Amino acid sequence: MARIDFPKDFVWGTATASYQIEGAWQEDGRGPSIWDTFSKTPGKVFNGDNGDVACDSYHRYEEDIALLKKLGVKAYRFSIAWPRIFPQGTGEVNEKGLDYYRKVVDGLIAAGIEPCVTLYHWDLPQALQDKGGWDNRDTIDAFVNYSEVIFKAFNGKIKQWITFNETWCVSFLSNYLGLHAPGNTDLQLAVNVAHHCMVAHGEAVKKFRELGIEGEIGTTHNLYWFEPYSTSPEDAAAARRNRAFNNEWFMEPTFKGTYPQFLVDWFKGKGAEVPILPGDMETISQKIDFIGVNFYSGGFGRYKKDEGLFDCEEVQVGFDKTYMDWNVYADGLYKVLSWAHEEYGDTPIYITENGACYEDVLTEDNRVHDVLRKEYFKKHFIQCHRLIESGVPLKGYFAWSLLDNFEWAEGYRKRFGIVYTNYETLERYPKDSYYFIQDVIKNNGFEA
Numbered sequence: 001m002a003r004i005d006f007p008k009d010f011v012w013g014t015a016t017a018s019y020q021i022e023g024a025w026q027e028d029g030r031g032p033s034i035w036d037t038f039s040k041t042p043g044k045v046f047n048g049d050n051g052d053v054a055c056d057s058y059h060r061y062e063e064d065i066a067l068l069k070k071l072g073v074k075a076y077r078f079s080i081a082w083p084r085i086f087p088q089g090t091g092e093v094n095e096k097g098l099d100y101y102r103k104v105v106d107g108l109i110a111a112g113i114e115p116c117v118t119l120y121h122w123d124l125p126q127a128l129q130d131k132g133g134w135d136n137r138d139t140i141d142a143f144v145n146y147s148e149v150i151f152k153a154f155n156g157k158i159k160q161w162i163t164f165n166e167t168w169c170v171s172f173l174s175n176y177l178g179l180h181a182p183g184n185t186d187l188q189l190a191v192n193v194a195h196h197c198m199v200a201h202g203e204a205v206k207k208f209r210e211l212g213i214e215g216e217i218g219t220t221h222n223l224y225w226f227e228p229y230s231t232s233p234e235d236a237a238a239a240r241r242n243r244a245f246n247n248e249w250f251m252e253p254t255f256k257g258t259y260p261q262f263l264v265d266w267f268k269g270k271g272a273e274v275p276i277l278p279g280d281m282e283t284i285s286q287k288i289d290f291i292g293v294n295f296y297s298g299g300f301g302r303y304k305k306d307e308g309l310f311d312c313e314e315v316q317v318g319f320d321k322t323y324m325d326w327n328v329y330a331d332g333l334y335k336v337l338s339w340a341h342e343e344y345g346d347t348p349i350y351i352t353e354n355g356a357c358y359e360d361v362l363t364e365d366n367r368v369h370d371v372l373r374k375e376y377f378k379k380h381f382i383q384c385h386r387l388i389e390s391g392v393p394l395k396g397y398f399a400w401s402l403l404d405n406f407e408w409a410e411g412y413r414k415r416f417g418i419v420y421t422n423y424e425t426l427e428r429y430p431k432d433s434y435y436f437i438q439d440v441i442k443n444n445g446f447e448a
């Protein structure tokens with residue numbers, strides 16, 4: 001058995017998001033978000049599930065903080081619900097909304113846990129969507145206004161700031177594939193949304209710097225490792241398009257201030273062009289202090305004419321699968337972050353999400369023996385260690401997720417938590433994976 005030891009300043013954490021855990025959807029002045037609308041649109045979410053109650057963390061946040069403290073994490077990543085702060089997206093600040101997050105942040109700090117806050121994890125105020133949402137450039141200013149209120153309210157308390165969670169999901173998953181809120185299926189619209197979200201990210205970074213807010217700011221992109229099935233040029237080109245759709249389309253603007261030209265041309269051929277205004281690319285590529293990467297899986301693809309958006313079909317090569325039918329491809333984590341480091345330089349990296357969904361069974365004595373999830377984490381921790389040993393500036397890891405929670409279009413049937421949530425009683429029960437991670441954090445390593 002080989003000993004795997006992490007640097008003493010390595011940040012172990014877990015992650016959640018507002019709409020997925022808070023519930024209290026109409027409490028204390030919260031306005032409706034696009035996920036309230038989408039989840040209550042018949043056929044959009046499994047079983048008609050919605051976030052009205054979720055894990056009720058709005059009322060049970062102290063239980064969550066106690067679980068985090070017992071777990072031994074150094075940091076906790078959560079998101080702030082814009083509709084709690086500005087029920088109509090802009091206008092007057094809803095102080096009661098801010099009060100909730102003041103209690104969470106103060107509770108975390110009292111427990112010795114660093115709050116790491118995502119400003120936008122998909123719950124756009126519906127009132128802004130009614131005016132075009134991210135397709136409307138006015139939403140950029142609304143986001144900066146909202147961000148400024150949060151920056152000022154928590155300056156000195158929150159030290160790690162993430163502007164957006166997964167602009168790929170906000171744009172292509174939600175506005176081209178139509179699987180997430182608001183559920184559009186238009187490529188040009190999705191390209192507009194992606195661009196405007198990245199401009200909004202850059203404008204928020206500028207505001208953060210202008211205000212002299214303490215701490216570090218970055219953004220989180222979901223990176224997917226995707227390789228050609230064969231060495232044929234057709235497979236290589238097809239796989240590169242598919243990978244770039246997820247990775248380069250967002251990382252290039254963020255770090256190089258340009259879009260990958262081969263994909264710009266490809267989208268142009270599909271009738272979609274990027275609505276760049278003068279100054280946009282400089283704004284998007286504002287220097288950031290870290291990059292958050294969400295990694296779950298990867299795969300192989302080959303050329304197949306007229307298959308999907310990129311003439312590319314995924315090829316099954318025998319990976320084990322999670323309950324989301326995602327490949328368990330831990331080496332992909334090493335490959336994608338090595339690639340990102342090589343391509344985009346030495347900006348510190350945090351894995352802001354990594355985890356797995358399996359069919360969990362709660363035993364009579366309220367235990368969950370989630371062997372497969374433990375194995376998933378162990379495999380990915382080893383790859384984290386390989387990355388650190390290889391000189392990649394990997395500074396921390398946030399397990400997704402602290403709790404079983406509202407898994408978007410999959411509703412509550414898909415569980416990612418290291419803590420089991422009983423949705424009838426809202427009781428929380430740590431799973432075996434929780435105790436595994438607790439031990440890894442305590443020893444800052446493990447026997448591989």
Ligand SMILES: CO[C@H](O)c1c[n+]2c([nH]1)[C@H](O)[C@@H](O)[C@H](O)[C@H]2CO
Binds near residue numbers: 223400
């Ligand atoms: C392809 O996976 C994505 O990177 C991804 C996976 N996940 C995410 N993004 C979101 O950030 C979370 O809100 C989800 O709950 C979580 C699990 O589905």
